[in-house]
Amino acid sequence: PPPPEPATPASEASAAEASPAPDTSSPLSSASEDPALGAALDRLRRSAGPALPMSLQTLSTIVRNVLDNPGEAKYRRLRLHNRVIDTRVRSLDGGPECLYALGFRQEGDLGDAAAYVLDSPDPDRLRRGLEALDGERARAQSDADTAKSAAARLLQDLPAGVSEALRADGELRNAANGMVGHPLFGFLMADDDFRRRAEAAARTPEGLRGLVQSFAEGRVRRLATREEWFDALLEHKCVVAVFTAKWCGPCRLLKPIVAHLSQVPSLAKLAFVSVDGDELPQVVQEAQVSAFPTVKLFVDCREQESVVGGDVQKLVRVLETAAAAGYDR
16 A cells, blocks of 8 residues: 555554554454454455555554543544545455444545544443454464565575576566565465465476466456457456556556456456457447546446546455455356
């Protein structure tokens, strides 16, 4: 997410950094005692990906601010369009639901007045919620650190042939180092199956090249004909179609973002395809695409959502909502 602006009325990031680390020596039952919060945390865990520790940190800070300042109404009103709230809570499936489970409600949808509001704080409820959030954050950060270490180790103690290939091929070396340092790759390495496949691929030069290429391109299938377009719509319940053009600068920025999103485990049931407007102008016309880049969500061959111009936050919300709906075939 973009660098956070100062929150209203305080910086969530600064306050959270000053907060003591939670004690995780014993299992926490707070979330299980509150089914609504437990369900919201499950949704957030599936949708947030690498952003999960930061999202949980922000939620913890919100609750801690209310508990530490019971007489301050400003801590109980969170503007929807505050950048921190928008990127770390509102844009993630399960984020708003965590606030609702803690007693917040949404007031308005548009403009500066739109906010999450806590009318009557319940201190006991908030303390239990804070305990659950802090415990979940500590576990998420521990998992992230473990996965990051596994990603860093991938290029260590390599077979002689792979090490020689990296020394001889500067492009492969730079791409491999960029891959293991990417936050999403670290997140994916937390999955046992993905980690085993990655470690096996890194044992040969050809396998490592394939791993680097698949990470860069993701699960986005490039369509070459109009027939392939129709086949994709008929084959899959839910299709995410990315319409781009070679001459489009914003398209070049969006492509790697979509490639990485296609690899997020919670979006695994969505099919991703790309359509080049110069190569398939008839498909672009039939899909009623008027600008590039455009991402459209099709369910049962019918358009459900459209994201124009590279609005990544809206795109993430659309994909998370589609995945949560359980579309698959």
